[in-house]
Amino acid sequence: METRYVGKSVIRVDGLEKVTGRAVYGVDVELPGMLYGAVVRSPYAHARIVDIDTSGAWKVAGVKAVVVGRDVPYTFGGQVKDQPFLAVERVRYVGEPVMAVAAETELAAQEAAERVRVTYEEMAAVFDPREALKESAPLLHPDFGDYWHVPLYEGVAGTNVCMVRRLLLGDVERGFAEADEIFEDEFYIHPVAHSPMETHAAVAQYFQPRDEYIIWSSTDRPYRLLKELVQALGVSLNQVRFISAYSGGGFGGKGAMVAEIIAVALAKFTKGRPVKVVCSREEELTASQTRHAAFMKLKTGVKKDGIFTARKADIIWDNGAYSSLGPDVGFRGVLTILGPYRIPHVELLSRLVYTNKEIGGAYRGFGTTQVTWACEVQMDMIAQKLRIDPLEIRLKNAYVDGDSYINGQILRTVGLKETLKKAGREIGWGQPKPAPRGSKFRGKGMATMLKPTATPTDSYCFIRVNHDASIVILSGAPEVGGGQKTVLSQIAADTIGVPLSSIVIPNPDTYYTPYDMAVASSRTTYHMGNAIRQAGQEVRQKILQLAGKSLETDPSRLNLSEGKIFDEGGRELITLQQLLNKIFGGRGGSILGEGHHSPAGSPLLAASPGQEAISSIFWMFGTHAAEVEVDIETGVVKVLKIAAAHDVGRAIHPALCEQQIEGAVVMGLSNTLFEEFKMEKGKILNDTLADYKLATTLDLPEIVTILVESYHEEGPFGAKGVGEPAAAPTAPAIANAIFDATGVRIRDLPITPEKLLAALKRKEQTEKLSQEEKAVRPG
């Protein structure tokens, strides 16, 4: 089908608002009578709350509400219901909210919060999830066995194991027996902050007579929060309304309630006045959400020609104090430690473990970022030992169209090899290495990955054509920066046959926009895009029927394009506006279309009996190739270039795809080289952006994005997804390039200059020693 907008990099539909400073984000929401919240937080990682004396807070002028855990005795948690609104009898991490204040000004609320006296009795705490697994470890959730949880996620009551998954496919012992070489390695990936430029913020208002709540939030998944809140409060879905503001970035961290919970807790006690809670940057960094850290043990069996025979993986995810989205991360994330490779025998153990730290949550990649680190560094170690080129060994094992995934699902639209070859070509793979300049050594490395999307999930939408031919799309997918509104508008415009400029797509509001699972899992273009196609086709057919009736022609001989009705010969007969004016006269009216997409039941998901749950409706593939320059005297790594090739199915908007990929490359580079929490007794010391360092313009490498289009048969116009994959391969690509440059292998992130310098020295020592040994014992 010829498209006018799909495939083109049109101007973003939310662009004008954003370049003029008119876009309203969560932090910008202003309502009449609004109060401001502040939070008192635990200074201890694990402690009993002995006493809370709130009297001091009331002495500050302008204070309207002071709330403690007992006042809001609810727990929430969409996967394991383990988190109190405000701590009740104990605190489980430094920064856990213990009390909240609402006042006329933010200053008054902060002053009041400072005057509260909380008495704690410190308890033993545990910070390392491996320690937390020991029998002697302090137990964070002694009542875990009583918590409601989604049946899929099994934990172990009486321990700190929040979720455990075991998966056995084939016979790993046989696989290892068949191998020529066995590699057993351990990897660590550190926690990082999402640190969006807009901190978590929300406004809540409570209407007591009907027990109703309105929440303004910049979450990426209003329906998930809605479900979670409704479950916690014991009300109906239509008693809580989530209104979306634009999001100033989320990267997954706004997929859980942080500011919302505090705002709701306070709103219950402010006699109907709305309460705004804005997290400070310190709270954002230390008391919101992080990426899960993970300890990964990887055992891989390989033939001497580089073909995999078996893999066994043991992953311990550091959950932090509450489950949030952790169970799902641990449950699904573990699968992608197999990489995009054919491996006949597989044994996986994934354990999500509570620790007395900041909560781990959804972070771009949802576990794939972590496991790709282990998988792709080990891949290079294997390549090195077997003396096979790292690109070659990946190509040998890489999936191709028609391969079976581990559960028997047939993989289609596998653009993987194309991404490997193109990224390799762009970085100049195989070209002779330039000589070092002084202390600066260059090297190249690559990494590849695959990512599924959560399957099955649902998106619903409505399309409404007004009687002047202007159009409103009602979609529950928030604009989080990825261009969701633009892509969906493009799809609608081409499906219906109208100008892009006639479409408006307001921010979601759960009173008006129907269910959408989330803007997450790189799913929106595909799922909401398909829902839009369905609704768009319905609206288009209705219009053509009306045109046929009005023009006394067979509707099947008419075409609607760019808001005009044409006959078969391409002659313009009437504009849509004129047609609707004719039909509705002076009365007014609407033409409605309804869309719902879920991949459930699709033949593409077919798998071995009982294994369908592992299938994904689409698989994304991406390869990053990096060139770095390492200063071996300082340990400083300069990333010169990253070639990022991604199979997106179809680029609905090429520039938006580039934005996602370029952006995730920068984020990956930043995570890998600069970001690190410095902790002491569970307290994060570097709680400002002065000391939690993000990449700036001066750290920007050359980035070349390569879009590979494999055309998914059920995706809208062939599209798959793009938001997450680029987050994963940058770290291993850089690490592998560092190895190429210096011969130093780093297996734990981050790669700071200090760490690299120390590793370089150790290598120098080892080489010196072995040379000396050789000298002493010749031959």
Added chain:
Amino acid sequence: MKVPIDLTVNGERYELEVEPRETLVELLRERLHLTGTKEGCGTGDCGTCIVLVEGVPVNSCLVLAVDIKGRQVLTIEGLAGEGGLHPLQESFLEKGAVQCGFCTPAMLMSGKALLDRVPGAGEEEIKSALSGVLCRCGSYKKIVEAVKAAGEKMGGKR
């Protein structure tokens, strides 16, 4: 304690009574309801609060309102002129330099300050001028391209 100040914001003159503890970003966002300028950290580390004071980019979270007495401030809301968008705003749209948009106002104001001073600014100068604004979406590549293109549009050649 209230201090009377007069100041001009986006060409409009205001007479206000402010508290010494009030920062310029609070004045802009809360008193004047100009929420285009953001406060991402409050400690001068993220740049999202950058506005121009007589053409000079400053972190408004670290400027006291009392220090703006008699001064002229330009915020994102004042960037577009009577005739339409500023070339920088057009360029950001054309080059796809906006993702979530939260850092966009600060990037635009920093870009304007640079191009007004160095019309034909090259890539390195642009990166340097924008190095104090953090973009977590990672839009730096397209942002730099957009500022360069705007500079060329504005007639600056090197």
Added chain:
Amino acid sequence: MKRLRPFRYFEAGTVSEAVGILTREGVGAHPLAGGTDLLVRMKRGDLAPGALVNLKRIPGLGGIEREPGGGIRVGALAVISAIEHSPLVRTSYPVLAEAAGVLGSPSIRNLGTLGGNIGRASPASDMAPSLLILRARMLVEGPQGKREVEVREFFKGPGETVLSSGELITSFLLPDMAPGSGAVYERIGRREGMDCALVGVAALVTLSGKDHGVKDAGVALAAVAPVPLRAKRAEQVLLSGSLTEERMKEAARAAAAECFPISDMRASGSYRQEMVQVLTYRALARALRLAEGGKA
């Protein structure tokens, strides 16, 4: 974000007025210059002055001018970006402009002042090492009157200076650099931009014109001692003969040996010490090229 707590506010019209208010108010009052350090500390609760005395309305403290007798005067309220871009500084004291250009971020440089930076007496001050090797002096005014202090005598400890209650820095005096001199500033942070120095090294060499003989040398370090400090033994090494590769390396080793960096959340002491050696050598090599009339 964190809000500033209320404070009493004074605007001084002259230096003596400022001195008077500060003396009268005592320890509860703090001078306000650029605010880039003070306001941050107040928001974080590290400092809670009952009163701020705004110095920025005092005329005549912001300039950068030639002194009639030689050298330049930089007013205490000169903002860092003015120093960075000043044609006078760039031609006559490029090391000072170089240091100014890496401090903070562009917008912070438009607010922060030299007096504020030096007065704060952070061991990691980016501006201090250059002033030390340039043999700068400061003019100070207080309730007892005016006096001159050499920058190298100014710092007593982290955040501690020789200023007594009510005293203010009013300007900095830099003597002319001798012909045949080259001076540079090297530093390392955790990323390319917008960082405090993990280690900063300013190095100056003045060649005697014969076989790389050294007439004068200066090496000053930031962030590796309780105060910004001159590496005296490194300087002695440099003055002991002609400036060869080996001598520069020896000086670098000496500089590393005479600092005592702490380990903190930003870097370990041993890494800092190692970087002193690396950066000192690099600074000397660049300073030498400049002194020879080439480009750094």
